[in-house]
Amino acid sequence: MxxxxxxxxxxxxxxxxxxxxxxxxxxxxxxxxxxxxxxxxxxxxxxxxxxxxxxxxxxxxxxxxxxxxxxxxxxxxxxxxxKETPMYQYINCHAAMENMREEAEKNDKRGPITMVVGPCDVGKSTLCRILLNYAARMGRRPIFVDLDVGQGHIAIPGTVGAISVERIADVVEGFTNKKAKASGIVINTCGWVKASGYKLLTHAAQAFEVDVILVLDQERLYNELVRDMPDFVKVVLLPKSGGVVERSQQQRNESRDQRVREYFYGNRTPLYPHSFEVKWCDAKIYKIGAPILPASCMPVGMKAEDNLTKLVAVSPGPSLLHHLLTNVDVDRQTITVLSPQPRPLPNTVLLLSDIQFMDSH
Structure with missing residues (x-):
């Protein structure tokens, strides 16, 4: 052959x-x-x-x-x-952020906090990656905050996370906190930008005290943020790249599963996760949010609580399968967890998300 x-x-x-x-x-x-x-x-x-x-x-x-x-x-x-790309506009954003970093370094203040927003499939994660890489090439150490729970670019889908993006430490200087302080933060967000999704964006902007919001490819969202943000927050409208590809729901699900597999099993470098049993009595499982009580169930004159952020205890059972639990033994009252580190669990309190994953290994 x-x-x-x-x-x-x-x-x-x-x-x-x-x-x-x-x-x-x-x-x-x-x-x-x-x-x-x-x-x-x-x-x-x-x-x-x-x-x-x-x-x-x-x-x-x-x-x-x-x-x-x-x-x-x-x-x-x-x-x-x-032949046509938005890279020069992205570079201009980086240059403006670098000027803000230099000013922060000079005055020993925190660097720019930048949030990237926009609907699904406009290149938010890619723009974050570009801005972070340019900052690192300038010798900065920005912090990347990922609020996109649907895909998960730091840990696994269903989680938020933050990492410091840095070069190899200098042989003489090592790592200096002052440099990290002036390097600022780049925040990635999910593509849910309407109704409650918009409220989450504005809440995140307030919680992180952002200085700059980069809006990709949606004038309506841009105008809403200009209207609702304080005057000191700079809101910038940017075009998306022509190379951005719109993904179907199936592609999104496959990408999410792949991210979970890579987290536990690695990609080019194989990883070997641990699987071990935990007794029901040794762990407390919670989820966020509970059904809203109808007004008819409340006493006269009383309003129902906002249950969307309420912490609700979850009883172990077969329904927990595929929430990174590979087995639930009702008779022995144990659950088998998939973990990147050996026993014991780092915390006995487990928070349940809606993301499910079937371990095929």
């Missing part, structure tokens, strides 16, 4: 243009190589001559300021060169 030859395509990009490609087939792997010039992927510079491998689910945009030659090896579902 002769080995099948992998298709190779060469792309020559003019300055301020972008190579966009997608990989949707799980059996396909695509290799990207920078042959000449300078290029970056979402703010991360490519190393010339290094081969970068992408597989199922990859949606990549390779941007160049000065022009470059790229080589793609393997079968992509979509690949094309885009």
């Amino acid at each position: 002769t080995e099948e030859k992998v298709a190779t395509n060469e792309f020559k990009l003019d300055p301020d243009s972008e190579l966009r490609f997608e990989v949707e087939n799980k059996n396909e792997k695509v290799t990207l190589e920078l042959k000449s010039g300078l290029a970056e992927v979402f703010g991360t510079e490519l190393v010339k001559g290094k081969k970068y491998e992408f597989s199922i689910g990859a949606k990549v945009a390779v941007y160049t300021f000065q022009g470059c030659t790229l080589e793609l090896a393997g079968k992509t579902d979509v690949s094309y060169v885009a």
Whole structure:
């Protein structure tokens, strides 16, 4: 048998243009190589001559300021060169944030707190990644806050999280808190921007005391925030990239499951999670929110409580399966949990989310 030859395509990009490609087939792997010039992927510079491998689910945009030659090896579902990109506007946002960081550093104050908002599938997470990478390339250490519970870019879906984005520590200086203080925060949000979703956005803006809100691709949301935010909050409307792909509900579910698998089992580097039993009496399980009582059930003159944020105790049982519990033994009154660390649980209080995951390993 002769080995099948992998298709190779060469792309020559003019300055301020972008190579966009997608990989949707799980059996396909695509290799990207920078042959000449300078290029970056979402703010991360490519190393010339290094081969970068992408597989199922990859949606990549390779941007160049000065022009470059790229080589793609393997079968992509979509690949094309885009002449128009919003990257200069994104760069201007970064430059404005950097000016704010310099001012904060000079006066020993906190850096800019920036929140990225917009409907589903407009590139919020990508813009966050670009801004964070540019900040790190400037030697900053911004904090990334992820409030997108639907996808989860730091931990698993159903959770919020925060991480410090930093370079390797300096051999002499180590890590300096002052630099982290001036670097500021970049906040990613979910695509729920109407009704209660809008209230959550404005609540997050108030809670984090944001300085800047970047609105992607929705003038209505932009105008609502201009109306409702204090004068000191700068609200900026930005276009989405033409390479942003709208995902179906099935694709979102698959992406969510993949994020959970990667969290426990790793991606390129395999991880080995732990599975162990916990007695019902050793753990307390809660969920947030309870059904709203109808007014007819309340005494005359009394109003029903706001149960949306109420902490409600949950009794262990078979209904808890697939909430990262691999088994519920009613007779022995134990649950088997999937954990990234060995026993015991770091906390005996467990908070239940609506995200479910069936462990296929």
